[in-house]
Amino acid sequence: xxxxxxxxxxxxxxxxxxxxxxxxxxxxxxxxxxxxxxxxxxxxxxxxxxxxxxxxxxxxxxxxxxxxxxxxxxxxxxxxxxxxxxxxxxxxxxxxxxxxxxxxxxxxxxxxxxxxxxxxxxxxxxxxxxxxxxxxxxxxxxxxxxxxxxxxxxxxxxxxxxxxxxxxxxxxxxxxxxxxxxxxxxxxxxxxxxxxxxxxxxxxxxxxxxxxxxxxxxxxxxxxxxxxxxxxxxxxxxxxxxxxxxxxxxxxxxxxxxxxxxxxxxxxxxxxxxxxxxxxxxxxxxxxxxxxxxxxxxxxxxxxxxxxxxxxxxx
Ligand SMILES: Nc1ncnc2c1ncn2[C@@H]1O[C@H](COP(=O)(O)O)[C@@H](O)[C@H]1OP(=O)(O)O
Ligand SMILES: [Mg+2]
Ligand SMILES: [Mg+2]
Ligand SMILES: [Mg+2]
Numbered sequence: 001x002x003x004x005x006x007x008x009x010x011x012x013x014x015x016x017x018x019x020x021x022x023x024x025x026x027x028x029x030x031x032x033x034x035x036x037x038x039x040x041x042x043x044x045x046x047x048x049x050x051x052x053x054x055x056x057x058x059x060x061x062x063x064x065x066x067x068x069x070x071x072x073x074x075x076x077x078x079x080x081x082x083x084x085x086x087x088x089x090x091x092x093x094x095x096x097x098x099x100x101x102x103x104x105x106x107x108x109x110x111x112x113x114x115x116x117x118x119x120x121x122x123x124x125x126x127x128x129x130x131x132x133x134x135x136x137x138x139x140x141x142x143x144x145x146x147x148x149x150x151x152x153x154x155x156x157x158x159x160x161x162x163x164x165x166x167x168x169x170x171x172x173x174x175x176x177x178x179x180x181x182x183x184x185x186x187x188x189x190x191x192x193x194x195x196x197x198x199x200x201x202x203x204x205x206x207x208x209x210x211x212x213x214x215x216x217x218x219x220x221x222x223x224x225x226x227x228x229x230x231x232x233x234x235x236x237x238x239x240x241x242x243x244x245x246x247x248x249x250x251x252x253x254x255x256x257x258x259x260x261x262x263x264x265x266x267x268x269x270x271x272x273x274x275x276x277x278x279x280x281x282x283x284x285x286x287x288x289x290x291x292x293x294x295x296x297x298x299x300x301x302x303x304x305x306x307x308x309x310x311x312x313x314x315x
Pocket of ligand 3: 123125126127226251252
Protein backbone atom coordinates (compact mmCIF):
# COMPACT_ATOMS: atom_id res chain seq x y z
CA UNK A 1 0.00 0.00 0.00
CA UNK A 2 1.33 3.44 -0.86
CA UNK A 3 2.15 6.14 1.68
CA UNK A 4 -0.66 8.25 0.20
CA UNK A 5 -3.13 5.56 1.23
CA UNK A 6 -2.43 6.37 4.87
CA UNK A 7 -2.51 10.15 4.59
CA UNK A 8 -5.53 10.68 2.35
CA UNK A 9 -9.13 10.62 3.68
CA UNK A 10 -10.86 7.24 3.78
CA UNK A 11 -13.47 8.30 1.21
CA UNK A 12 -10.79 9.30 -1.31
CA UNK A 13 -9.15 5.91 -0.71
CA UNK A 14 -12.44 4.03 -1.23
CA UNK A 15 -13.10 5.93 -4.47
CA UNK A 16 -9.53 5.46 -5.72
CA UNK A 17 -9.52 1.73 -4.99
CA UNK A 18 -12.99 1.43 -6.56
CA UNK A 19 -11.57 2.89 -9.79
CA UNK A 20 -9.04 0.05 -9.97
CA UNK A 21 -11.58 -2.58 -8.86
CA UNK A 22 -14.11 -1.39 -11.48
CA UNK A 23 -11.43 -1.41 -14.20
CA UNK A 24 -10.62 -5.01 -13.27
CA UNK A 25 -14.35 -5.92 -13.43
CA UNK A 26 -14.43 -4.37 -16.92
CA UNK A 27 -11.64 -6.75 -18.00
CA UNK A 28 -13.70 -9.69 -16.67
CA UNK A 29 -16.79 -8.46 -18.61
CA UNK A 30 -14.80 -8.14 -21.85
CA UNK A 31 -13.18 -11.57 -21.39
CA UNK A 32 -16.53 -13.29 -20.94
CA UNK A 33 -17.97 -11.60 -24.05
CA UNK A 34 -14.86 -12.63 -26.00
CA UNK A 35 -15.32 -16.26 -24.93
CA UNK A 36 -18.98 -15.99 -26.00
CA UNK A 37 -20.47 -18.11 -23.22
CA UNK A 38 -22.81 -15.61 -21.59
CA UNK A 39 -24.76 -18.08 -19.40
CA UNK A 40 -27.93 -15.96 -19.52
CA UNK A 41 -30.63 -16.57 -16.88
CA UNK A 42 -33.90 -14.72 -16.28
CA UNK A 43 -34.29 -13.24 -12.82
CA UNK A 44 -37.71 -11.71 -12.04
CA UNK A 45 -38.84 -11.54 -15.69
CA UNK A 46 -37.70 -11.80 -19.30
CA UNK A 47 -36.77 -8.09 -19.05
CA UNK A 48 -34.53 -8.79 -16.05
CA UNK A 49 -31.55 -10.86 -17.18
CA UNK A 50 -28.31 -11.97 -15.53
CA UNK A 51 -25.22 -13.25 -17.34
CA UNK A 52 -21.99 -14.91 -16.25
CA UNK A 53 -20.39 -11.47 -16.65
CA UNK A 54 -22.79 -9.95 -14.04
CA UNK A 55 -21.98 -12.83 -11.67
CA UNK A 56 -18.20 -12.94 -12.15
CA UNK A 57 -17.82 -9.15 -12.05
CA UNK A 58 -19.83 -8.98 -8.82
CA UNK A 59 -17.77 -11.78 -7.22
CA UNK A 60 -14.56 -9.93 -8.02
CA UNK A 61 -15.80 -6.49 -6.89
CA UNK A 62 -17.34 -7.69 -3.62
CA UNK A 63 -14.38 -9.89 -2.72
CA UNK A 64 -11.92 -7.07 -3.35
CA UNK A 65 -13.95 -4.35 -1.56
CA UNK A 66 -14.54 -6.58 1.46
CA UNK A 67 -10.84 -7.32 1.72
CA UNK A 68 -9.94 -3.60 1.64
CA UNK A 69 -12.87 -2.23 3.68
CA UNK A 70 -14.16 -5.08 5.90
CA UNK A 71 -16.17 -2.80 8.23
CA UNK A 72 -18.27 -1.19 5.48
CA UNK A 73 -21.64 -2.57 4.35
CA UNK A 74 -21.49 -3.77 0.73
CA UNK A 75 -24.69 -4.44 -1.21
CA UNK A 76 -24.51 -5.91 -4.72
CA UNK A 77 -27.24 -6.39 -7.33
CA UNK A 78 -26.72 -10.08 -7.96
CA UNK A 79 -28.23 -11.57 -4.83
CA UNK A 80 -27.21 -13.16 -1.59
CA UNK A 81 -25.36 -16.17 -2.97
CA UNK A 82 -23.05 -14.06 -5.06
CA UNK A 83 -22.49 -11.56 -2.24
CA UNK A 84 -21.56 -14.31 0.23
CA UNK A 85 -19.36 -16.06 -2.30
CA UNK A 86 -15.95 -14.60 -1.59
CA UNK A 87 -14.17 -17.01 -3.91
CA UNK A 88 -13.79 -14.34 -6.58
CA UNK A 89 -10.29 -13.74 -7.80
CA UNK A 90 -8.93 -11.26 -5.25
CA UNK A 91 -7.71 -8.15 -6.96
CA UNK A 92 -5.32 -5.92 -5.07
CA UNK A 93 -6.24 -2.36 -6.08
CA UNK A 94 -3.02 -0.91 -4.69
CA UNK A 95 -1.15 -2.86 -7.41
CA UNK A 96 -2.90 -0.81 -10.12
CA UNK A 97 -1.58 2.62 -11.00
CA UNK A 98 -5.13 3.75 -11.95
CA UNK A 99 -5.93 3.82 -8.22
CA UNK A 100 -3.73 6.87 -7.76
CA UNK A 101 -5.72 8.59 -5.07
CA UNK A 102 -3.79 11.70 -4.25
CA UNK A 103 -5.83 13.81 -6.69
CA UNK A 104 -9.28 12.77 -5.40
CA UNK A 105 -10.39 15.75 -3.30
CA UNK A 106 -12.66 15.17 -0.32
CA UNK A 107 -14.51 18.12 1.28
CA UNK A 108 -13.83 18.82 4.99
CA UNK A 109 -17.22 17.52 6.16
CA UNK A 110 -16.48 14.07 4.66
CA UNK A 111 -12.85 13.65 5.75
CA UNK A 112 -13.80 12.11 9.10
CA UNK A 113 -16.29 9.53 7.77
CA UNK A 114 -15.49 6.12 9.30
CA UNK A 115 -15.28 2.81 7.44
CA UNK A 116 -18.27 1.34 9.33
CA UNK A 117 -20.48 4.27 8.29
CA UNK A 118 -20.10 3.56 4.57
CA UNK A 119 -22.67 1.67 2.51
CA UNK A 120 -21.25 0.64 -0.88
CA UNK A 121 -23.83 -0.07 -3.63
CA UNK A 122 -22.45 -2.28 -6.41
CA UNK A 123 -23.95 -2.82 -9.86
CA UNK A 124 -21.35 -5.11 -11.44
CA UNK A 125 -22.81 -4.69 -14.93
CA UNK A 126 -25.39 -2.00 -15.68
CA UNK A 127 -27.08 -2.39 -19.06
CA UNK A 128 -27.30 -6.20 -19.06
CA UNK A 129 -30.04 -6.23 -21.73
CA UNK A 130 -27.84 -4.18 -24.05
CA UNK A 131 -24.77 -6.35 -23.25
CA UNK A 132 -26.65 -9.45 -24.44
CA UNK A 133 -27.74 -7.57 -27.60
CA UNK A 134 -24.24 -6.38 -28.52
CA UNK A 135 -24.81 -2.69 -27.68
CA UNK A 136 -21.58 -2.80 -25.75
CA UNK A 137 -20.92 0.89 -25.16
CA UNK A 138 -24.14 1.08 -23.09
CA UNK A 139 -22.54 -1.15 -20.43
CA UNK A 140 -21.03 0.30 -17.24
CA UNK A 141 -19.72 -0.95 -13.89
CA UNK A 142 -21.11 1.11 -10.99
CA UNK A 143 -19.65 1.44 -7.47
CA UNK A 144 -21.55 4.00 -5.36
CA UNK A 145 -20.57 5.04 -1.84
CA UNK A 146 -23.15 6.36 0.63
CA UNK A 147 -22.76 7.88 4.09
CA UNK A 148 -25.58 9.06 6.33
CA UNK A 149 -28.07 7.88 3.68
CA UNK A 150 -26.62 10.16 1.00
CA UNK A 151 -24.67 9.30 -2.15
CA UNK A 152 -21.25 10.85 -1.44
CA UNK A 153 -18.88 9.18 -3.89
CA UNK A 154 -18.93 7.06 -6.98
CA UNK A 155 -17.19 5.38 -9.87
CA UNK A 156 -18.59 4.65 -13.34
CA UNK A 157 -16.41 2.46 -15.58
CA UNK A 158 -17.40 2.06 -19.23
CA UNK A 159 -15.45 -1.02 -20.40
CA UNK A 160 -16.30 -0.69 -24.10
CA UNK A 161 -15.81 3.06 -24.56
CA UNK A 162 -14.05 3.49 -27.95
CA UNK A 163 -14.59 -0.13 -28.98
CA UNK A 164 -15.59 1.02 -32.45
CA UNK A 165 -12.46 3.19 -32.78
CA UNK A 166 -9.60 0.74 -33.33
CA UNK A 167 -6.33 2.15 -32.07
CA UNK A 168 -7.99 4.39 -29.45
CA UNK A 169 -7.71 3.47 -25.78
CA UNK A 170 -10.47 1.02 -24.83
CA UNK A 171 -12.60 1.90 -21.79
CA UNK A 172 -12.83 4.91 -19.50
CA UNK A 173 -13.55 5.50 -15.83
CA UNK A 174 -15.09 8.56 -14.20
CA UNK A 175 -15.17 9.18 -10.46
CA UNK A 176 -16.37 11.87 -8.12
CA UNK A 177 -16.90 12.94 -4.52
CA UNK A 178 -19.79 15.32 -3.76
CA UNK A 179 -18.34 18.68 -2.76
CA UNK A 180 -14.88 17.41 -3.76
CA UNK A 181 -13.66 16.63 -7.25
CA UNK A 182 -14.63 14.83 -10.45
CA UNK A 183 -12.13 13.15 -12.77
CA UNK A 184 -11.74 10.82 -15.70
CA UNK A 185 -13.47 12.79 -18.42
CA UNK A 186 -14.14 16.45 -19.24
CA UNK A 187 -17.52 17.79 -18.05
CA UNK A 188 -19.30 19.52 -20.94
CA UNK A 189 -22.48 21.65 -20.85
CA UNK A 190 -25.30 20.47 -23.16
CA UNK A 191 -26.24 22.76 -26.09
CA UNK A 192 -28.43 25.78 -25.42
CA UNK A 193 -31.82 26.08 -27.13
CA UNK A 194 -32.50 22.32 -27.10
CA UNK A 195 -34.02 19.84 -24.65
CA UNK A 196 -32.35 16.49 -25.28
CA UNK A 197 -33.96 13.84 -23.09
CA UNK A 198 -32.40 10.45 -22.43
CA UNK A 199 -34.49 7.51 -21.26
CA UNK A 200 -34.74 3.71 -21.34
CA UNK A 201 -34.66 1.70 -24.57
CA UNK A 202 -35.48 -1.72 -23.04
CA UNK A 203 -37.87 -0.93 -20.13
CA UNK A 204 -40.48 1.43 -21.60
CA UNK A 205 -44.14 1.78 -20.61
CA UNK A 206 -46.91 4.28 -21.32
CA UNK A 207 -46.07 6.07 -18.04
CA UNK A 208 -42.38 6.26 -19.03
CA UNK A 209 -43.33 7.71 -22.43
CA UNK A 210 -45.86 10.19 -20.97
CA UNK A 211 -43.16 11.62 -18.68
CA UNK A 212 -40.69 11.99 -21.57
CA UNK A 213 -43.29 13.75 -23.76
CA UNK A 214 -44.22 16.10 -20.90
CA UNK A 215 -40.80 17.76 -20.81
CA UNK A 216 -41.20 18.76 -24.51
CA UNK A 217 -38.01 17.21 -25.86
CA UNK A 218 -36.38 18.44 -29.04
CA UNK A 219 -34.71 14.99 -29.22
CA UNK A 220 -35.00 11.70 -27.30
CA UNK A 221 -32.02 9.39 -26.81
CA UNK A 222 -33.28 5.90 -25.95
CA UNK A 223 -30.21 4.09 -24.61
CA UNK A 224 -29.46 1.37 -22.06
CA UNK A 225 -28.15 1.67 -18.52
CA UNK A 226 -28.48 4.25 -15.74
CA UNK A 227 -24.70 4.77 -15.67
CA UNK A 228 -24.56 5.34 -19.43
CA UNK A 229 -27.42 7.86 -19.35
CA UNK A 230 -25.82 9.90 -16.57
CA UNK A 231 -22.59 9.88 -18.60
CA UNK A 232 -24.56 11.50 -21.45
CA UNK A 233 -25.55 14.29 -19.00
CA UNK A 234 -21.92 14.71 -17.91
CA UNK A 235 -20.53 14.92 -21.45
CA UNK A 236 -23.13 17.43 -22.68
CA UNK A 237 -25.02 15.01 -24.94
CA UNK A 238 -28.32 15.26 -23.01
CA UNK A 239 -29.98 17.81 -20.72
CA UNK A 240 -32.19 15.52 -18.63
CA UNK A 241 -32.67 11.80 -17.84
CA UNK A 242 -36.31 10.93 -17.26
CA UNK A 243 -37.33 7.44 -16.04
CA UNK A 244 -40.87 7.29 -14.64
CA UNK A 245 -40.63 3.62 -13.68
CA UNK A 246 -39.93 1.59 -10.52
CA UNK A 247 -37.32 -0.46 -12.48
CA UNK A 248 -34.11 1.16 -11.19
CA UNK A 249 -32.62 0.13 -7.85
CA UNK A 250 -30.23 1.84 -5.43
CA UNK A 251 -27.14 0.29 -7.08
CA UNK A 252 -28.25 1.82 -10.43
CA UNK A 253 -28.38 5.38 -9.09
CA UNK A 254 -25.91 5.72 -6.19
CA UNK A 255 -22.67 6.06 -8.18
CA UNK A 256 -24.22 8.10 -11.04
CA UNK A 257 -25.90 10.44 -8.53
CA UNK A 258 -22.70 11.09 -6.57
CA UNK A 259 -20.68 11.87 -9.71
CA UNK A 260 -23.44 13.98 -11.26
CA UNK A 261 -23.81 16.01 -8.04
CA UNK A 262 -20.04 16.39 -7.75
CA UNK A 263 -20.21 17.90 -11.27
CA UNK A 264 -23.05 20.30 -10.33
CA UNK A 265 -26.05 18.30 -11.58
CA UNK A 266 -29.02 16.92 -9.62
CA UNK A 267 -30.63 13.45 -9.36
CA UNK A 268 -33.89 12.89 -7.46
CA UNK A 269 -36.95 10.70 -7.80
CA UNK A 270 -39.62 11.77 -10.30
CA UNK A 271 -41.39 13.82 -7.58
CA UNK A 272 -38.24 15.72 -6.61
CA UNK A 273 -37.63 13.85 -3.35
CA UNK A 274 -34.11 12.68 -2.48
CA UNK A 275 -33.32 8.98 -2.92
CA UNK A 276 -32.15 7.47 0.41
CA UNK A 277 -29.14 5.10 0.47
CA UNK A 278 -29.08 3.71 4.06
CA UNK A 279 -28.17 0.01 4.37
CA UNK A 280 -31.71 -0.87 5.48
CA UNK A 281 -33.63 0.99 2.77
CA UNK A 282 -35.80 -0.79 0.14
CA UNK A 283 -33.61 -1.57 -2.87
CA UNK A 284 -36.14 -0.44 -5.47
CA UNK A 285 -36.38 3.23 -6.53
CA UNK A 286 -40.16 2.85 -6.64
CA UNK A 287 -40.79 6.54 -7.35
CA UNK A 288 -38.63 6.73 -10.48
CA UNK A 289 -35.63 8.86 -11.40
CA UNK A 290 -35.14 12.35 -12.82
CA UNK A 291 -31.62 13.70 -13.32
CA UNK A 292 -30.49 16.94 -14.87
CA UNK A 293 -27.11 18.14 -16.10
CA UNK A 294 -25.25 20.98 -14.37
CA UNK A 295 -26.80 24.38 -15.16
CA UNK A 296 -30.25 22.94 -16.00
CA UNK A 297 -33.44 23.92 -14.14
CA UNK A 298 -34.24 20.67 -12.31
CA UNK A 299 -37.36 22.15 -10.64
CA UNK A 300 -38.74 23.24 -14.03
CA UNK A 301 -38.40 19.68 -15.38
CA UNK A 302 -40.09 18.27 -12.25
CA UNK A 303 -42.95 20.76 -12.59
CA UNK A 304 -43.70 19.42 -16.08
CA UNK A 305 -44.15 15.80 -14.94
CA UNK A 306 -47.93 15.15 -15.06
CA UNK A 307 -49.77 14.28 -11.85
CA UNK A 308 -50.99 10.93 -13.24
CA UNK A 309 -47.36 9.91 -13.79
CA UNK A 310 -46.47 10.82 -10.19
CA UNK A 311 -49.59 8.99 -8.94
CA UNK A 312 -48.59 5.84 -10.86
CA UNK A 313 -45.28 5.70 -8.97
CA UNK A 314 -46.15 4.93 -5.36
CA UNK A 315 -43.51 4.77 -2.62
N1 LIG B 1 -37.84 -3.46 -15.29
C1 LIG B 1 -36.55 -3.63 -14.96
N2 LIG B 1 -36.11 -4.83 -14.55
C2 LIG B 1 -34.82 -5.01 -14.20
N3 LIG B 1 -33.88 -4.06 -14.23
C3 LIG B 1 -34.27 -2.84 -14.62
C4 LIG B 1 -35.62 -2.56 -15.01
N4 LIG B 1 -35.68 -1.26 -15.37
C5 LIG B 1 -34.45 -0.76 -15.20
N5 LIG B 1 -33.60 -1.69 -14.74
C6 LIG B 1 -32.19 -1.51 -14.38
O1 LIG B 1 -31.90 -0.13 -14.50
C7 LIG B 1 -30.98 0.09 -15.57
C8 LIG B 1 -31.43 1.32 -16.34
O2 LIG B 1 -32.62 1.02 -17.00
P1 LIG B 1 -32.74 1.19 -18.58
O3 LIG B 1 -31.52 0.63 -19.22
O4 LIG B 1 -34.00 0.47 -18.93
O5 LIG B 1 -32.83 2.67 -18.74
C9 LIG B 1 -31.05 -1.17 -16.40
O6 LIG B 1 -29.88 -1.31 -17.16
C10 LIG B 1 -31.25 -2.21 -15.34
O7 LIG B 1 -30.02 -2.43 -14.65
P2 LIG B 1 -29.13 -3.79 -14.95
O8 LIG B 1 -28.83 -3.80 -16.40
O9 LIG B 1 -27.95 -3.54 -14.08
O10 LIG B 1 -29.98 -4.93 -14.49
MG1 LIG C 1 -29.91 -6.48 -13.61
MG1 LIG D 1 -28.23 -1.65 -13.30
MG1 LIG E 1 -26.62 -4.79 -13.23
